[in-house]
Amino acid sequence: MLENKQEQPAVIIEHLTKKFGDFTAVDDISFTVNKGEIFGFLGANGAGKSTTIRMLCGILKPTSGRGIVGGVDISKTPEKVKAFIGYMSQKFSLYDDLTIEENLNFFAGIYGVRNRKEAVKKAIKSADLTGKEKKITGSLPVGWKQRLSLASAVMHGPSILFLDEPTSGVDPITRRKFWETIRKLAEDGTTVFVTTHYMMEAEYCDRLSIMRAGKVIAIGSPNKLKQNNKKDSLEDVFVSLVQKGVDQ
């Protein structure tokens, strides 16, 4: 699957840097993500994962460096990127006072989804929320909200999907379903860029990158990372790599 690289990669990052005042959140990172790949993003809290994703989504301006998403430069025309990506932010950010159906209808309208009724129905079914369309979103349990967010983020058929900790606060059964959905999307050609804290989930990724203090300190397939670091589990890889930074 990895060899299928005749086309341009979905995401190209070159020397991407983001500073907030004196603080460097993302420090000169470079890598590429291929089309149809599930790309995992690991790192301790505050390592710069969310900042990177936000830059790639065009909602945060890079301080320097280049980011090409789907062939579009994120610094020059961020609004063009937004048309073919889907984004699910770390914090639930749909409208609490709207119903499930109204939220989906709204985003379908914003993305200009054709056959809106059909698409919304499908999204509700995929999120396993059939029969609950008229429920007010604010009253839903966390797991449902996350399912709704994901359904909303993929409704318009984005070619690249950015998921920022999509499974935090979600029960194991829902989490498994989530990953089934993600894998299915990838099989259909969607590139999935996902951050997580769960090593189990990291194992599902085609490739991983580990961030520490704004820098990418390791990148490769789960197996390769384990081999390179001579560890049996990803968790050990992660702990040893991130710990090294703390010791220094």
Place this chain on the structure above:
Amino acid sequence: MTNRLKFMLKKELLQTLRDPRMRIVILIMPVFQTLIFGYAVTTDVKKVDTAVVDLANTTETRTITDQFISSGIFIPAYKASYDEAWYSMDQGEIQAMILFNRQGQMQFVTDGSRGLSAGVTAGYAAAILTRNQHPPITVEARAWYNPLLESRNFYVPGVIAMMVMVVTLILSSMAVVREVEIGTMEQIMVTPMKRWEFIVGKLLPFGAIGMVNVLVVTAVAVFWFNIPLQGSLPLLMLGSVLYLMNTLGAGLLISTVSRTQQQAMLSAFFVIFPASLLSGFAFPIANMPKVIRFFTIFNPMRYMMTILRDIFLKGNGLDILWPNYLAMLLLGTALLTTATLRFKKTG
């Protein structure tokens, strides 16, 4: 003061004043507005553009016109015909007309669409017209407290009451509802903090901000506008404390009955607007119909207005003003108690 309360106070002050724009809005803006309003609040009428149409054109009519002009209030614009004069008034170019027909009969016309100033203009005209009659009785008028009848002296102290309410009511009405909406309330509810500590911790910083407002705006009134502060400053401060009990109590009450900040804001406005207009600031309470005058009994701003004006201009003391203090104390206690009780239920 308990330790918890101290931390709560600190947190509230920090949160409120962290945003530099907020500091400007609640601390600098009132001063700035008082400066502008101080110059704006005048019921004097000056520079009345006046069309003059004199079809008789006799010595007599010209003398009367001259008397109007020499008053310095009326600025003449000579027109050839009544129609022309009326057209100018329709256009809003003039606010009054002096019309003499061919027989030399005079009509003085004011623009009645202009409210208060129309009446004042008419009054001036009447005064000028009767000045040269030699009536059997003359009135010699003496105005106490404000011999020059400066409207500014009357209105600027009142601005303090309005400004303080606008600032503190909004702050306190959003205080609780904001924590609930953002979700930090849940966190606070599980701490061992007592209800009264929470409420005092919430309100006291706003009260302090309100007092700073009172002092600063008073300073502007005294030092910039030279409005004499005849009475005692401590008494004024005491009144302000009682007044703040009311605005903060009302704000907290709104906060406990609102679900969103939007509701809180609209409710706050719903209190501020009537409180201001029914306080006697611009519209005399004595002229209001009985029912509405009855409503003003529950308006703390009404009492604060009296206290401010009487202390500033008359130098009155507690011996005369005590009913106003008492009314604010009672209203404030009632508001704070109701709010605290309501808060218990929602919590």
Place this chain on the structure above:
Amino acid sequence: MNRQRIKAIAKKEITHVIRDPRSLGMGLAIPVLLLVLFGYGLSLNVDNVPLAVWDQSNTVTSRDLIRDFTNSEAFQAAGVCHSQRDTEEIIQSGQAIAVLVIPPDFAEKTARQEPATVQLLVDGSDSNTARLSIMYADGITKNAAQTAAMSIITAYNPAMDTTWSIIPGLIAIILNVIAAMLTSLCVAREWENGTMEQLISTPMRKGEFLIGKLVPYYIIGVIDLIIAVLMALFLFGVPLNGSLPALAGVSGMFIFTTLSVGILISTAAQSQLLASQLALVITFLPGFILSGFVYDIKAMPAVVIAITKLIPATYFVSLLRTIFLKGTWGMAPTKELLFLTLFAAVILAMTMKKLKLNLDGR
């Protein structure tokens, strides 16, 4: 501009409004209640000024004069004084606002046809009431103020009914605040609740966002306006001498202008607390004090006049009075309408500039 996106945003915004019936109710009920309250409650006329009397003459003539005073609409009897101290106390306590002092020789002088002088002591702290009281007293003693040869007419408002000029002004002041408040939270709320982050990851453009946001509140503003105008006409009997299209056009533009101010506040503030504080501070007191609603703009100093010219409510107060009472629609109102349009354009341009569809402004 994508029509479908605007529609989606507007629809969502309307749903927000409907989901919060209390806010909607208040948005619609506040203007009605305020208009009723103030339409009946406010009067700029000064009448029944409490008048105390110190009659040192105590004769038929002096009592006649007192009766002339107390029988007039301007004054009402509020006590009797017997000494200088009495007069001071009665004014200081606020029991009387004016004291008529008739000297001992009043009756003799009048009998001898000599000019007599009475004193009017007034509480000058309320300068307006004081000045009017003096004028009234002047008028009463002169009695013949209006001879056959001259008359004073109040144009457009012959009965000198101050509700006629208060109501149009009041409509302007109320709409001014309500409209700004309606929109002042609508952008800040999205930032505070975090929904903005999702929204800006979509291909939505600034213009679409703003128009979509404005539409629902514009509808509410127009409903407010219609209710207010109907009340003015049928409840308070204010005549509509001008044309309805003129009224609709001017008001429509004004509501748009003020909604824009609200949306600029909301965009710039990003926090609901700051936004509401700003909305009220910027619209309420300036609208009340500087718009010409109560205080005559021409009597203000030049600098302040310049500031009043920057407040949309100033134009709306004057336009509404012109359209309701004067019924004209000529050159001057066109200028004012032009200003409102220009003002809205500038505000919206500033909003477009302030509005960042990314997280960098945070």
